[in-house]
Amino acid sequence: MLEKALVGSRTYWSWVAFLLILLGFGFFFYLRQLDYGLGITGMSRNVTWALYIAQFTFLVGVAASAVMLVLPYYLHDYKAFGKITILGEFLAVSSVIMCIAFIMVDLGQPARAFNILLYPTISSILFWDMIVLSGYLLLNIVIGWTVLAAEKKTLPPPNWVKPIIYLSIPWAISIHTVTAFIYAGLPGRSFWLTALMAPRFLASAFASGPALLILLCFIIRRFTRFDAGKDPVQMLARIVTYSTIVSVFFIGMELFTVFYSQVPEHMQHFEYLFIGLHGHRALVPWMWAAVILGGIALALLINPYTRRKEGPLAIACAAVFASLWIEKGLGTVVTGFIPSPLEKITEYFPTGPEVAITLGVWAMGLLILTILYKIAVAVKVETE
């Protein structure tokens, strides 16, 4: 089926070329980072995880959200999703690959990455994260490819793939739960030390992932002869609506506990996020942008008249995606380090090379997504 990615229009090849250029650009700066060290980024002694790990955390959510298509289709026999389930699975594949890439570019000694396998440590959440992420990648490649190959021959998918599909449902939940545990189990970081971390991650994942899928469906329809149809998109829109509401509700829960109890150690992180701490307010405009975008999205999504119209729905989805990218990305990761255990406020600003490497990884992910979607859409259009 791979050959289908080798024929395409001018637009297709220009897009691929554009992504390759971005990827090459990022790779060039990654070589610089390998040579100089992680000091080339904006990270410091006090803020030791930042843009890369923020992308990783956010993208694990996008990957996990494939379950929002797989579960209704395979467990509840919701037929309308049959057409686009493959899009969710392939989105998961490219997202997990990006996650792994972001972990790799964040390592100080990437050449030693296999030490995680050589000296497996069951007490380390990072070890478990590696297991669940690689497992999830494998599951989605096998499922997506097998189901699509069967579809190409206009056959039902083979029976052996069914149990694997069912396994992928709890597995999707596990990848984001384990990713939340990376943060939620650290005694000294009060910003992350909350049992709500995993539920929050899952809720925001099921909002941002399907929002991206809706946008991808619109883009695919614009450039190919494949139309996802109105029903599945509207169902996705409802999933995005509920998940965004739950997501905002969870953040409200955190704010209540923190500000009603008034424990200073817990309050100061949120103060840094929303009003700034001792005059340091690098993240404040970003967070308020996230709040405003979230508000716009909710207004457009909750109102059925705007949700049913494609234009406003697209705006709402883009707003959800951007809002959660800020909140769950830098907002969640960097704030955990501010202030530091010794009460120091070190602000974080990404550097040029760091942004270039980040864009490079995104370009790689989009390239993989483009190729996988090209194949999937070609098969779909052929068999229709």
Next chain:
Amino acid sequence: MKSSRRRFLQVVGLSLVGLGVRPVFGALAGNGSPKFIMSPQGLKGKRWAMVVNPRRCPQECKDCIEACHREHNVPEFGNPKDEIKWIWNEPFKDVFPAQEHPYMEEKLKKRPVIVLCNHCDNPPCVRVCPTKATFKREEDGIVMMDYHRCIGCRFCIAGCPYGARSMNYRDPRPFIKKINPFFPTRTKGVVEKCNFCEERLAQGLLPACVLACQEKALTFGDLKNSQSEVRGLLRTHFTIRRRPELGTHPQVYYIV
């Protein structure tokens, strides 16, 4: 079975999965950590600890800091972003933020307090490390680092509630004033911290910071030995530890 390129790729894929599965089973079936062979001429202790008396520290004194950083080839970058430190001082109010109140004597608030790795009995950094590059030596409780195994993921830095760990954001070697050939230098991309001078203990010597202090503000010894100097100080003085409520059981005690 029909052999084809497709079939071959499937088998290769499955074999790769097998490579990943083995360590998981290895970890679950693991049979304890390797034992250390302690040096025969080394100092004998079952639980090393330190007692710090900040009241003895003169305002501008840096003797212990300089001795430690010289001994361990700690680089000096001259900027807080890349900074690496094993032992340093911070104002009392930042070391013990929970103790501060508005009527505290200004002098006490600002009094420099020496901070270093607490060599916790229950170290979160060890728990989170995905490669066991940082580990607790059960024989004497020192939390140690294997600089050759560390992958530089910085999970331990996130895990440490004391800010005791530093990352080598760039090659440290050009920034070491005078290299001590008896202690390794580090490479870029690994994490480091105080090692309670395990290399000196092995030779029967006290930690460099303790020896360098002329004011006897730092006392090092074995908590399991009731006759030790540290136990004597803990008996006769009121001491506190940094953030004991976290359950990490830090082993650096402060006389206040």
